[in-house]
Amino acid sequence: MSDKVLEERKQSSPECFEHRQQTAAWKCNQCSLFISSQCRPNHDSHQVEQVENMLQNSRQKIVKSVQCLQLSTMVAGILALDDQTKRIRKETELAKEIVNNRKKKLIRKIEQEVKTLNETLDSDTESSGRPVES
Numbered sequence: 001m002s003d004k005v006l007e008e009r010k011q012s013s014p015e016c017f018e019h020r021q022q023t024a025a026w027k028c029n030q031c032s033l034f035i036s037s038q039c040r041p042n043h044d045s046h047q048v049e050q051v052e053n054m055l056q057n058s059r060q061k062i063v064k065s066v067q068c069l070q071l072s073t074m075v076a077g078i079l080a081l082d083d084q085t086k087r088i089r090k091e092t093e094l095a096k097e098i099v100n101n102r103k104k105k106l107i108r109k110i111e112q113e114v115k116t117l118n119e120t121l122d123s124d125t126e127s128s129g130r131p132v133e134s
């Protein structure tokens with residue numbers, strides 16, 4: 001084991017609540033106290049946990065939560081991108097629809113004008129009794 005890991009371990013390991021100079025190897029869950037091996041027999045009937053395991057577990061939990069966070073950030077990014085794609089698609093559809101509507105309206109207007117023109121011509125023909133030729 002390297003010095004760095006040892007140093008880290010010293011820093012992250014809690015001390016015994018009674019023997020401050022000693023590193024607590026155990027945690028009594030019943031008393032909520034960190035205890036050294038020396039104090040261990042006093043908590044024999046209590047539920048104790050090995051600090052080593054606890055640290056290991058919490059380290060794993062941290063790694064897991066970081067991975068979870070990274071994953072959720074990634075998923076959020078994908079979702080945001082998906083949202084954006086959907087929005088752009090929707091906007092494109094909307095723009096197409098507007099153009100189509102305008103086209104339809106224009107065609108309808110032209111058709112209407114042609115119809116009106118024809119009707120005017122027809123009524124002119126009818127009123128004069130004979131086709132207008134010039």
Ligand SMILES: [Zn+2]
Pocket residue numbers: 028029030031032042043046
């Ligand atoms: Zn205890």
Ligand SMILES: [Zn+2]
Pocket residue numbers: 016017018019022035036037038039
């Ligand atoms: Zn102790």
